[in-house]
Amino acid sequence: MTAPQQTRVRSLDDPEVFVERPATLYDAVPPYPPRTEREAEFYALQEGEMLINIGPHHPSTHGVLRLVTKIEDEIVVDLDPVLGYLHRGVEKICENSDWHMVISHCDPLEYIASMFSEMVPVYAAEKLLDLRVPRRAEYIRVLAMELTRILSHGLYIGWLALDVGAITPVLYGFIERDEIAEMLAALTGQRLLYNYMRIGGVNGDLNHEFMSRLGDWMGHAGKRLDDNMRLLNENEIFVKRTRGLGVLDRETAIRNCVTGPPLRATGVPYDVRRAHPYSVYPELDFEVPTRTEGDSYARYLLHLDEIKQSMRIIDQVLEQIPDGPIMAKLPRLLRPRPGRSFASIESPRGQYSVYAMSDGTDQPYRLRLHDPSFFNLEAVTQMVPGTLIADLMAILASLDPIMGGIDK
Amino acid sequence: MDRSLARRLTATLGERLDGPVTARHDTTEIRVKPAVVADVLTALHDAPDLRFEVLADLCGVDTGTDFQVVYHLWSEATPDWLRVICGPLPRDDPRVSSATFLWKGAEWAEREAYDMFGIIFEGNRDLRRIYMPPDYESFPLRKDFPLPDEASRSPGLGVREVEQMRQPIGAVAGAPARRDRSGLA
Numbered sequence: 001m002t003a004p005q006q007t008r009v010r011s012l013d014d015p016e017v018f019v020e021r022p023a024t025l026y027d028a029v030p031p032y033p034p035r036t037e038r039e040a041e042f043y044a045l046q047e048g049e050m051l052i053n054i055g056p057h058h059p060s061t062h063g064v065l066r067l068v069t070k071i072e073d074e075i076v077v078d079l080d081p082v083l084g085y086l087h088r089g090v091e092k093i094c095e096n097s098d099w100h101m102v103i104s105h106c107d108p109l110e111y112i113a114s115m116f117s118e119m120v121p122v123y124a125a126e127k128l129l130d131l132r133v134p135r136r137a138e139y140i141r142v143l144a145m146e147l148t149r150i151l152s153h154g155l156y157i158g159w160l161a162l163d164v165g166a167i168t169p170v171l172y173g174f175i176e177r178d179e180i181a182e183m184l185a186a187l188t189g190q191r192l193l194y195n196y197m198r199i200g201g202v203n204g205d206l207n208h209e210f211m212s213r214l215g216d217w218m219g220h221a222g223k224r225l226d227d228n229m230r231l232l233n234e235n236e237i238f239v240k241r242t243r244g245l246g247v248l249d250r251e252t253a254i255r256n257c258v259t260g261p262p263l264r265a266t267g268v269p270y271d272v273r274r275a276h277p278y279s280v281y282p283e284l285d286f287e288v289p290t291r292t293e294g295d296s297y298a299r300y301l302l303h304l305d306e307i308k309q310s311m312r313i314i315d316q317v318l319e320q321i322p323d324g325p326i327m328a329k330l331p332r333l334l335r336p337r338p339g340r341s342f343a344s345i346e347s348p349r350g351q352y353s354v355y356a357m358s359d360g361t362d363q364p365y366r367l368r369l370h371d372p373s374f375f376n377l378e379a380v381t382q383m384v385p386g387t388l389i390a391d392l393m394a395i396l397a398s399l400d401p402i403m404g405g406i407d408k
Numbered sequence: 409m410d411r412s413l414a415r416r417l418t419a420t421l422g423e424r425l426d427g428p429v430t431a432r433h434d435t436t437e438i439r440v441k442p443a444v445v446a447d448v449l450t451a452l453h454d455a456p457d458l459r460f461e462v463l464a465d466l467c468g469v470d471t472g473t474d475f476q477v478v479y480h481l482w483s484e485a486t487p488d489w490l491r492v493i494c495g496p497l498p499r500d501d502p503r504v505s506s507a508t509f510l511w512k513g514a515e516w517a518e519r520e521a522y523d524m525f526g527i528i529f530e531g532n533r534d535l536r537r538i539y540m541p542p543d544y545e546s547f548p549l550r551k552d553f554p555l556p557d558e559a560s561r562s563p564g565l566g567v568r569e570v571e572q573m574r575q576p577i578g579a580v581a582g583a584p585a586r587r588d589r590s591g592l593a
Binding site for chain 2: 036254256276344353357366368407408
């Protein structure tokens, strides 16, 4: 690193006056020579280009994300997302806690749909232990996960609409979300960070309050979904702000390791529930909806289709759920035999996977958490060049990143 | 477990494999040396009977003596996941070629492995820290990275200390805590 250069900044006393101050490492233009090829390319400004910093604290970045944006007039030329503002080193924490504690550490990663982020390490641990989970527990898990998926997708629709300038849908989204959150609170005791999955089963059986709330909700969920669809599907402003924007084609999506709705919106029917079945999904009848346009509007419509499929799954689960125990018999202290396992599930945002290594003690030797939003966010840099700054926000919202999971 | 996959892998990769093909649960595992990993990934991606086109995950691992880079791949030609373990990478100079020529998305995953383990991916155009601040110097997920205090190192230790503090006044110093939780440590 060379000696810091000077930067011109506005004076704190008089904003009309520019003063020189030593540049710091955290300035948008780094004071040191560029560290990488890409950084050199990004920070070399052409005539008429300028850098603008969006975030880290900005309502439309969906968490604490900083976007260093290179713009020419109002057109985005290039984008450099800066991560790490929510990094708490959860992989290191997990390496130093025992297998049961991992569940609650992983809970707040995907904080909109934490049922999924606590499910994956549990699957990984069960594979390491060669465990057979009671069928009733598997059905309850699927029920809880699909409810969480609907909750997450409902909020997604609201936020996407909010980021293109509509206030109303997010309120409807929260009505939906609140009913499901109350339902899951009756089941798990928590509204947001459930800590419900256990290695070998689930924490509690279905209870009367949950079932009655679920019944109420199922009575009107379909109609409310139709209402929300009527509100946005043919709304001229919404369609203009989303159709044809943030287009991702099939090859770019696969090359960028994009998964989940953004990938399926490009026409690839890749859903881990079907591509690599886990739990009781092989016994359930549902479709993997796809679209071919690959733009923000296609992603929005795909989320609506997925909500309908999740409702189908919930109907079937309630019909097929067997009686029986909800926990496998296990010792309190788990010491899986030395080995490696890879577990992967379809979260609302894509493929959520865990690579777990055990060395025979009660703590994981290595627990690699892989969040789909991480790769999906990376693909934004491919999608936005050439769009307006205002559309950058809409495209970002249409990918539904969750910074808790990305930053770990 | 897909038995024919092992046969196809051996036929395609031949002596580029380092050790036998193993399988457990729904994952088939191969090991390769760092020198040939780019070659092997290309072969897995392009071979008509393998077609591993989806990179599910890329991560670094510290085995205590050396490093590994672990790839998880998915293909429609097999029901199994494929795990490619690339190692050993020496501790003092871990270098491996980048997978970004096949999957551009691997760029950030490699940045993360660099940030956490200090593994250098040759050919990655953007190899800088991703989570830690730019002036940070250590690699936090290495096994020799110290943790700030005892309580965060092991849950059992913290619990034992709290229990010792809660001993009634006048209890014999050094007497075992009321509930023995030494198994947790």
